[in-house]
Amino acid sequence: MSPSPDTEQAIEDGFDQLIHAPVRLRICAALDPVREIEFGALLDLLGISKSALSKHVSMLADAGYVEQRRAVRDTRQRVWLRLTDTGRSAYQGHIAALRRIIDGS
Amino acid sequence: METHGPVSPAEAAAALAAVRRSRARVAWAGYPTWYWLATAAAWAVMPLATLLPAWLGLVSCVLVSFTLLRLVVVAGRIRGVCEGWTRGAMRSRDVAVLYGPAVVVAVAGGFTASLAWWSPVVAAVLVFALFAGTALTLSARAGRQ
Numbered sequence: 001m002s003p004s005p006d007t008e009q010a011i012e013d014g015f016d017q018l019i020h021a022p023v024r025l026r027i028c029a030a031l032d033p034v035r036e037i038e039f040g041a042l043l044d045l046l047g048i049s050k051s052a053l054s055k056h057v058s059m060l061a062d063a064g065y066v067e068q069r070r071a072v073r074d075t076r077q078r079v080w081l082r083l084t085d086t087g088r089s090a091y092q093g094h095i096a097a098l099r100r101i102i103d104g105s
Numbered sequence: 106m107e108t109h110g111p112v113s114p115a116e117a118a119a120a121l122a123a124v125r126r127s128r129a130r131v132a133w134a135g136y137p138t139w140y141w142l143a144t145a146a147a148w149a150v151m152p153l154a155t156l157l158p159a160w161l162g163l164v165s166c167v168l169v170s171f172t173l174l175r176l177v178v179v180a181g182r183i184r185g186v187c188e189g190w191t192r193g194a195m196r197s198r199d200v201a202v203l204y205g206p207a208v209v210v211a212v213a214g215g216f217t218a219s220l221a222w223w224s225p226v227v228a229a230v231l232v233f234a235l236f237a238g239t240a241l242t243l244s245a246r247a248g249r250q
Contacts, residue, residue, distance in 0.1 A: 020112070025120055029127035033194040034186055037131070041185025045130050073182075080187070095124065101117040 013100070014093030018063055023048060023056045028083065028091040031066065036082035057081060065090060126250050132194035133247030135184040140176060141244065145237035147173050148207050152214035152228040203243070207236040 019028055023046065030045055031037060037045075043053055060066040065087030069080045083091065112120075147169050154162035154169075181187050188194060195203070214228020 015112070020120065022120075022123060026123055026127040029124040030131045033128055033188075034131060034192055035189035036187045038185030041135060045127070045134060078185075095121070098112075098117040098121050101112055102114050102121070104114075 013097060015097040016090050016094040018059065019065070019091055019094045021056070023052065024060060025094075027053075027056055027060065028065070028087065028094075031081060031083040032088060032091055036069065036080040039079040039081060042081060060087065063087075128194055128196075129247050130250055131186060132196070132199060133244045134250075135186065135248075136180055136240075136244050137183055138241065140180040140183075141237055141240040143176055144173060145207075145233045145240070147176070148211065148236050149229040149233040152211045152218075152225040152232060155215045155218040155225050156222070199243070203236070203239055206239070207232045210235060 019025055026046055027042065030042060039053070039057075043050060046053065057066055057068070061068060064084060067082050067084050069082070071078055071080060150169050151166060154165045156162075157165060186194075193200075210228050210231045214225045214232075217224040217228075
């Protein structure tokens, strides 16, 4: 199935190539409706390896989409992740672009 | 897997389906069983409060409300998910499915207390069963996704 001209227009309008990678899309989908998620909890939710999650979180953090906060609980240091305002608006723009691609097909 | 170039409608639909699954897991997965049972028990106390004198019923409802809020905070820390007071991963439909039947039965039990003393007791049992059953089922289903 090849994309229509409408689809190509939708891609330019809000479509975010960085977010669209499957794991990063799922990370953003998990972070969007909440304030923050602990790194270990996100590992369990996504069911991927620690190194893979670290890599994708770093990419999102480098783009300014995700912020990391370190906190100590029960003598263990935990990392909490949250979407920044930029990240949230980029994610929501991307979801809107995906919907337009479907609607325009 | 990196993605490049134009995205087809089928790929976009698959991406949105993955988003929905991810959100459902955040909404439901990871809760300890005791959280759902304790929350169900707290909701079940509400219709029973109508059997108490008015002031004691009111105090009970306030105490139960604080207990419910505390449970949410503790469960959030255990899950490693902080939803905040203005955000939540559950959609409106999830909230309606989880709380709707329990609230309807609790209110009905309270209103019919004057007709039969046992009505709030039956309502409390039903509220507990409805809430705990729904929550544990949906939580287990999200965990399998």
